[in-house]
Amino acid sequence: MISYLLKRLVLMVPLLLGITLVSFVVIHLAPGEPTDLQTQLNPEVSAELQQRLRAQYDLDRPLLVQYGKWLSRLVRLDFGDSFSQDRRPVTAKIAERLPVTILINVLSITLILAVAVPVGILAAVRRNSTFDRLTTLFVFIGFATPSFWLALLLMDLLGVRYGLFPVVGLKSLGHDYLSFTARVFDILRHLVLPVFVSAFGGLAGFSRYMRANMLEVIRQDYILTARAKGLTERRVIGHHALRNALLPVITILGLSVPGLIGGSVIFETIFAIPGMGKLFYDGVMMRDYPLIMGILVIGAILTLVGNLLADLGYALADPRIRRG
Amino acid sequence: MSRELSGSRLLRWLMTFCCLLLINACDRRDYAPSVSAEDGPPVPGDTILIGSGADAVTLLPVLASDSTSGDINGLVYNGLVRYDKNLEIEGALAESWEVSEDNLVLTFHLRRDVLWHDGAPFTAEDVLFTYELLVDPETPTAYADRYRQVAEAQVVDNYTFRVRYHEPLAPALISWAFPIHPRHLLEGAELTRSPLAARPVGTGPYRLVDWRRGERIVLEANPDYFEGPPYIQRVVYRVIPDSTTMFLELQSGGLDYMGLTPLQYAMQTDTPAFRRRFRKYRYPAFAYTYLGYNLQRPLFQDRRVRQALSYAIDKQEIIDGVLLGLGQVADGPYTPGSWVHHPQLRQYDYNPGRARELLAEAGWSDRNGDGFLEKDGRSLAFTIVTNQGNDQRVKAGEIIQRRLAEVGVQVRLRVVEWATFLNEFINPGNFDATILGWSGGIDPDVYNVWHSSKTGPGELNFIGFKNAEADELLEQGRRTFDLEERRRIYHRFQEILAEEQPYTFLYVPESLPVVAARFRGIEPAAAGIMHNFIRWYVPAEEQKYRR
Numbered sequence: 001m002i003s004y005l006l007k008r009l010v011l012m013v014p015l016l017l018g019i020t021l022v023s024f025v026v027i028h029l030a031p032g033e034p035t036d037l038q039t040q041l042n043p044e045v046s047a048e049l050q051q052r053l054r055a056q057y058d059l060d061r062p063l064l065v066q067y068g069k070w071l072s073r074l075v076r077l078d079f080g081d082s083f084s085q086d087r088r089p090v091t092a093k094i095a096e097r098l099p100v101t102i103l104i105n106v107l108s109i110t111l112i113l114a115v116a117v118p119v120g121i122l123a124a125v126r127r128n129s130t131f132d133r134l135t136t137l138f139v140f141i142g143f144a145t146p147s148f149w150l151a152l153l154l155m156d157l158l159g160v161r162y163g164l165f166p167v168v169g170l171k172s173l174g175h176d177y178l179s180f181t182a183r184v185f186d187i188l189r190h191l192v193l194p195v196f197v198s199a200f201g202g203l204a205g206f207s208r209y210m211r212a213n214m215l216e217v218i219r220q221d222y223i224l225t226a227r228a229k230g231l232t233e234r235r236v237i238g239h240h241a242l243r244n245a246l247l248p249v250i251t252i253l254g255l256s257v258p259g260l261i262g263g264s265v266i267f268e269t270i271f272a273i274p275g276m277g278k279l280f281y282d283g284v285m286m287r288d289y290p291l292i293m294g295i296l297v298i299g300a301i302l303t304l305v306g307n308l309l310a311d312l313g314y315a316l317a318d319p320r321i322r323r324g
Numbered sequence: 325m326s327r328e329l330s331g332s333r334l335l336r337w338l339m340t341f342c343c344l345l346l347i348n349a350c351d352r353r354d355y356a357p358s359v360s361a362e363d364g365p366p367v368p369g370d371t372i373l374i375g376s377g378a379d380a381v382t383l384l385p386v387l388a389s390d391s392t393s394g395d396i397n398g399l400v401y402n403g404l405v406r407y408d409k410n411l412e413i414e415g416a417l418a419e420s421w422e423v424s425e426d427n428l429v430l431t432f433h434l435r436r437d438v439l440w441h442d443g444a445p446f447t448a449e450d451v452l453f454t455y456e457l458l459v460d461p462e463t464p465t466a467y468a469d470r471y472r473q474v475a476e477a478q479v480v481d482n483y484t485f486r487v488r489y490h491e492p493l494a495p496a497l498i499s500w501a502f503p504i505h506p507r508h509l510l511e512g513a514e515l516t517r518s519p520l521a522a523r524p525v526g527t528g529p530y531r532l533v534d535w536r537r538g539e540r541i542v543l544e545a546n547p548d549y550f551e552g553p554p555y556i557q558r559v560v561y562r563v564i565p566d567s568t569t570m571f572l573e574l575q576s577g578g579l580d581y582m583g584l585t586p587l588q589y590a591m592q593t594d595t596p597a598f599r600r601r602f603r604k605y606r607y608p609a610f611a612y613t614y615l616g617y618n619l620q621r622p623l624f625q626d627r628r629v630r631q632a633l634s635y636a637i638d639k640q641e642i643i644d645g646v647l648l649g650l651g652q653v654a655d656g657p658y659t660p661g662s663w664v665h666h667p668q669l670r671q672y673d674y675n676p677g678r679a680r681e682l683l684a685e686a687g688w689s690d691r692n693g694d695g696f697l698e699k700d701g702r703s704l705a706f707t708i709v710t711n712q713g714n715d716q717r718v719k720a721g722e723i724i725q726r727r728l729a730e731v732g733v734q735v736r737l738r739v740v741e742w743a744t745f746l747n748e749f750i751n752p753g754n755f756d757a758t759i760l761g762w763s764g765g766i767d768p769d770v771y772n773v774w775h776s777s778k779t780g781p782g783e784l785n786f787i788g789f790k791n792a793e794a795d796e797l798l799e800q801g802r803r804t805f806d807l808e809e810r811r812r813i814y815h816r817f818q819e820i821l822a823e824e825q826p827y828t829f830l831y832v833p834e835s836l837p838v839v840a841a842r843f844r845g846i847e848p849a850a851a852g853i854m855h856n857f858i859r860w861y862v863p864a865e866e867q868k869y870r871r
Contacts, residue, residue: 032743039466040746040782046469047782056464085389085464086382087516096537152568160576167573168564169539173373173869272564272573274379274538287743 004315012304019300020074020293024067027284027292033059034083034287057083070293079294084286090294093279100170101263101275107191108199109256112206115199117249120210124218125237135207142204151197151270158193166190168272194271198264209252213245220244254313257306258299366845366861368545371558371869375570375582379538379563383524385503386457386465387516396561399543399857400441401503401526404432404451404485409849409856411662411766413498417446417527418485427492427805432500434483438550440506441531448485452477453507455487463515470499492803494810495767529554529858538563554858555845558869574602580840589836590648602838603846605853608661609835611763612654613717614827615708615724618755619788623706630825631672632682636731637724638674643831646719650836654829656818657762657770661850664768664811666818672828679731690732697732705734706756711745717759720830724759751782759830768814771798774821789826842866 035053054060058069073080079090123132159167166172170190178186217223218241226236263277276295283291380393385401388394404418415421418432438446457463458471473496476488489496506525510518524532529551530543543559562579564570571588573579575598584593584604593604615637617624624630643651655672658665683689688697688704697704708724710717718739725735740749749755762773772778775798776790797817804810821827837853839846845860846853862868 030743031747036743036746040751047780049466049468050782052461053464053466056462081516084381085387085393086521087387152572155569155572160572163576167576167578168569169562171539173560173578269565270569272539272562272566272569274563278538278565285742 005312008308008311012308015304016297016300020071020297021067023296023300024070024289024293025063027287027289028063028066030287032287034289035059036287070290074297079297080290082283082291083288084291090290093291094276094294094298097263097274097276097279098261100273101277102260104191104194104198104273104275105260105263107195108202109253109260111195111199112202116203116206117210117246120207121214121237121242121245123207123211124214127215132211135211139204139208142200145200147197147201147264148266148270150200151193151267154193154197155270165193170273194267194273197271198267206249210245210249213248214241217241217245250313251310254306254310257309258302261298261302364863364865366555366859367864368553368555368861369557369864369870370842370862370867371560372556372840372843372860373560373562373578373580375564375574375579376561377563377565377567377570380535380541380561382521383532383535384505384515384518384521386454386463386467386505387521389466392561396532396541396543397503397524397526398528399530399559400524400528400532401505402438402528403501403503404434405497406501407498407766407851407855409847409851411850413501416501417451417504418500421497423497423805427803428490429486429488430496430500431480432485434485435550436483438527439548440508440527441525441546442506442509444506444508446504446506446527447482448479449482450504450507451485452479453511454502454505457505457510457515458502467502470495492805494802494805495769498767530559549858551858555861556843556857574838580843582838584836584838586646586648586650586834586836589650589838593838601841603841603843604836604838605846605848606650606834606836607848607850607852608652608659608832609763610659610766611761612657612659612832613720613759613761613830614654615757615759615830616787616827617757617825618753618786619790619826620753621706621756623704623756626686627824628682628686629688630828632679632686632731633728633733634672634825634828635675635682636679636733637672637727637828637830639672639830640674641727642720642723645723646716647831647833650834651831652834654832656821656829657773658768658814658818659832662766663807664814666815666822669818670822672825674727676727676731683731683733688732695729695732696734703734704732705736707736707738708757708759709738709740709745709749709755710759711742712739713742716833717761721759750786753781753786753788768810769798769802771802774798774817787826789824791820791824794820842868 033054034057035050039050039053051060058066061069070080079094081087081089082093119135123135126132155167158164166189170187172186172190175183175186218237223236223241226240227233231240261276263275263280265277265281267273268275268278280292280295282288283295376392376395378390378392380388380396381390382388382393383397383400385393385397388397402416404416405413405421406416408414415435417434417438419435420433422431423429424431432448432451434446434448434451440446455471455474455477458465458468459474473489473491473493474487475490478486480486487496503526506520509520509525522535527550529546529549531546532541533544534540534542540563541561543561545554545557547553562573564573564579567585567588570579570582571584571592574582589604589606593599593602615633617630617633619625639653643649643653652660654660655669656666683697683704686699688699690696691698694703708721710721718737721737721739725737728735750758773784774789774794775785776792776795778785779788779790794817797813797820801810801813801817804813835852839853842862843860844863845856847856849855
């Protein structure tokens with residue numbers, strides 16, 4: 001087991017290098033440079049000044065030299081400074097966006113699981129009932145609803161017209177003057193709409209997935225056996241069927257580990273939440289290479305680790321993988 | 325069968341939902357300032373919440389080039405001079421100034437009562453330091469070029485600063501509106517790592533107290549401001565990237581000021597409730613949108629063709645369709661109504677008949693009966709490129725496409741992402757025509773955009789406009805200080821552009837700010853409404869935020 005783990009860890013290094021090289025080359029292939037936004041079509045900037053600025057960012061050096069410099073910083077765990085005019089360290093920029101993104105993603109995954117799993121099971125157990133039909137309808141609506149549209153409708157109805165929830169952001173203006181409980185309540189109130197909207201699409205898909213798994217499992221022979229033994233229906237479904245139906249779901253959860261740090265641009269833009277999605281998008285639009293690479297590297301590492309964990313999980317569960 | 329049933333149920337449900345939305349058009353969270361109330365005397369207090377589409381990047385003006393940073397720096401710092409409400413130059417940190425006989429030397433006499441936010445006195449050393457910062461090759465700034473025309477800058481005494489130029493330069497004076505940086509905090513430190521980028525120290529009416537990145541920036545009135553403390557105690561910039569969301573937040577009371585889109589201004593703000601709670605303003609922006617022709621292309625080298633295209637485009641129709649009427653027809657590079665604008669320029673009102681005549685004169689006719697014109701076996705067709713993300717330009721392009729098709733010109737429209745647009749099309753001159761806009765300049769010097777020496781790769785005269793007389797006028801214009809003389813020079817320059825039509829000038833958009841009705845003392849003027857921001861106030865009984 002230990003040697004398997006070591007082998008996998010060693011193999012991850014060239015893989016990671018490959019990912020960074022490809023990413024680095026690809027983002028530099030995109031036309032445009034970080035200094036463009038500041039200098040292009042700016043009546044105040046001469047061509048000579050543009051060159052001077054490029055040189056300050058090392059953009060006049062060959063691509064491989066730039067990559068080498070970046071890599072040598074990376075091995076010292078330094079993502080470098082952002083190319084945007086604030087020149088702040090990439091790590092600082094990512095660190096200030098990460099907590100919000102993770103908070104919303106965790107809440108939304110929890111909400112999805114808490115609702116989709118029971119809904120899926122019920123729909124499978126009572127196949128073709130009114131409940132099943134209704135959830136099917138809900139699923140189609142959920143899939144078909146563009147999240148930005150739903151967000152705007154909810155904001156207008158619940159935020160502006162009824163004033164139930166704040167429209168944007170995560171804290172109200174006087175947040176700092178509130179007591180601790182009031183602060184928590186304030187943040188929760190702000191989170192209701194964003195978490196609901198971000199969970200909405202996933203809710204639909206996940207409950208379908210859960211239903212299909214469950215249908216698969218309850219057709220198996222061992223369920224028949226369990227019923228034949230005279231177990232209660234509750235125990236047959238809740239104990240014997242559910243465990244097996246949940247296994248693939250857990251795999252999917254493992255694969256969504258890198259997704260925890262990824263945000264959605266559309267959704268963060270609409271709710272004015274400063275998260276990772278907007279950070280990355282803005283980084284790409286202004287060709288902020290160190291920032292883009294920083295986020296990509298973190299994402300790549302999380303993906304590799306997520307895969308490793310999933311494989312380890314399989315290995316633990318399945319002796320055939322462990323010995324092979 | 326059951327599918328259809330659920331389908332129609334869904335439809336009914338959706339319709340009910342929509343009706344609910346309509347019924348609730350009346351806002352119960354309305355707070356109504358009484359319109360009849362006397363505007364009491366100005367009193368300090370209250371907070372203004374300003375909606376901003378993007379966060380600031382850096383609050384060191386020498387490094388900043390985005391508009392939010394610019395807005396905030398405008399409240400935190402001062403320049404030596406500034407534009408007043410009529411766009412005439414007045415003193416800010418400089419009490420007065422002199423221009424020497426030969427127009428080469430500017431001498432500024434500085435105010436003696438100015439303190440930095442940390443209490444240190446402001447002196448001429450700070451001005452010299454700012455100048456040195458701007459021209460230092462190590463400083464990654466986009467503003468260096470204007471200051472490198474300075475031959476010599478010197479501190480005469482603590483409150484007198486003098487610059488000598490190589491050649492007379494008319495826009496020199498207003499270039500000293502650039503925010504002055506504090507020497508005692510920046511000298512000797514590495515500029516790009518200075519903590520002042522996040523915690524600025526200026527001389528301006530507001531000082532920064534809190535910056536949550538991506539969320540909000542909070543400014544507080546500076547009680548020691550040399551023109552007297554501003555009335556509004558706090559200014560909060562809230563970052564809300566989506567303009568629809570921003571508008572919803574405005575309606576729910578979370579914002580007091582934002583810039584509206586034409587659609588919001590014309591269609592969504594015309595309710596009694598909105599009028600009771602907010603005041604809308606409109607005034608022309610210092611910007612214009614144009615259709616520029618690549619003059620290197622044989623097609624556009626014939627002036628008659630360019631004039632014909634201008635006649636064939638209905639500018640008013642574009643303004644009505646794209647800006648919902650909230651704009652003005654542009655006829656040159658200067659905003660109508662500004663001092664330098666030529667009031668009697670040759671106009672290209674929509675006239676498709678005249679357009680056809682001019683094209684026929686230039687030898688274009690429909691020989692094969694396909695509805696489009698040909699000459700020497702080539703058909704009259706070209707591509708307009710414009711950048712993604714500016715819906716107004718794309719819509720204008722579509723309207724132009726249709727109007728030109730009516731006179732037999734085949735136009736394709738291509739929309740490209742900004743960086744690609746610049747690097748693949750504009751900079752290498754690889755385009756037929758483009759829809760773009762210029763903005764900013766209040767000084768009429770447009771040398772960099774129109775002079776024939778500025779046609780190199782990456783330079784701004786990318787359409788390749790070359791006209792000897794225009795070149796000479798542009799050179800004279802920037803060397804002349806006398807206003808009347810300058811006006812005469814630029815009038816002639818506008819006549820040349822009107823005749824040559826290297827651009828079809830399309831429209832001047834309008835700024836459409838909206839402010840909560842409780843704010844008083846707002847004076848709309850040529851410079852907009854923000855020029856007397858420090859004199860805005862909220863009557864005591866209407867103040868909304870106690871701190």
